[in-house]
Amino acid sequence: MADPIHQFEIKKIVPLELNNIDISFTNSSMFMILSVLVVSIFLILSIKNKKIIPNRFQTMSELLYEFIANMINDNIGHKGQKFFPFIFTLFTFILFGNLLGMLPYSFTFTSHIIVTFALAMFIFLFITLIGIFMHGFKFFGLFVPKGVPMLMLPLMIPIEIISYLSRPISLSVRLFANMMAGHTMLKIFAGFVFSLGIFGIAPLIVDVALTALEVLIAILQAYVFTILTCIYLNESINLH
């Protein structure tokens, strides 16, 4: 049976080294660039011939734009509009990374925890710095929950701090685990198809259904990642 983990292997395409640090161009980096390129080409081409009555592609890009704009308006309010480019880039990058990974022979860069953790850590530091920059020392009031008696504060503040620090981990693990588990499961069922012979039709049917589920999860996880970023951003911009 084929090795289900084999698909996550990182392969060097152009080996590079700088000061003993490996900065090779791998299949992971190739798909990141591909994701950015696909998004850019899609958006540029779809709004090239702007019309009052939009065609299908223009409608798609407008829907994408409005989806993120509404998400920011609902979760952060008008103060969040400055962060629209950031949130939009984040969403489309992860979404197209997940969806490109659903194509046969492709590679899903979001199925590596280091990629999602780097993304989440960057967001975490960015949001914390914005909070400190906008509110100064008042930002640390975030760790003091409302309506808690003074006696309980020494216990509640460490809990709040741990809860705050756990955000990048939960953010990254969620995306990584969902993508990796789904792709591994697909591969395992695909392996059964050949080893069961004529009865292989059963895992084949399961695999078809799982592929549909995986597409749903790919979109849903990109959405969850972005909406949580919005929620965290809201807390550091508007405080409580």
Next chain:
Amino acid sequence: MKKKLKDFNKKLENLKKLNSKIKNQKKNKDFKDFGTFLKLGVELISAIIVGLVIGLFLDNYFQSKPIFLFIFLILGFAAGIMNVFRSVKKLGFEVGFKKKK
């Protein structure tokens, strides 16, 4: 008579539109709930991991093997429960995880 009928028809159509709109909104909300439920498990574990890491780090620093590990593991567990509680509360659920009426 005809005018009245027309008016009535218009009203009916408006109501139908409103009805379908409300239904659509409900569907959208269910989809969002699905996303929030998926994250509950990770929410609990990640806080425990942070507690574990802080505890191990402090123990290493002060050479006091299990003390800080115990304290921060328990704090991490509490933080994890609070994470779950908060995300459940955001959906409009009450303490016993029953939907508020």
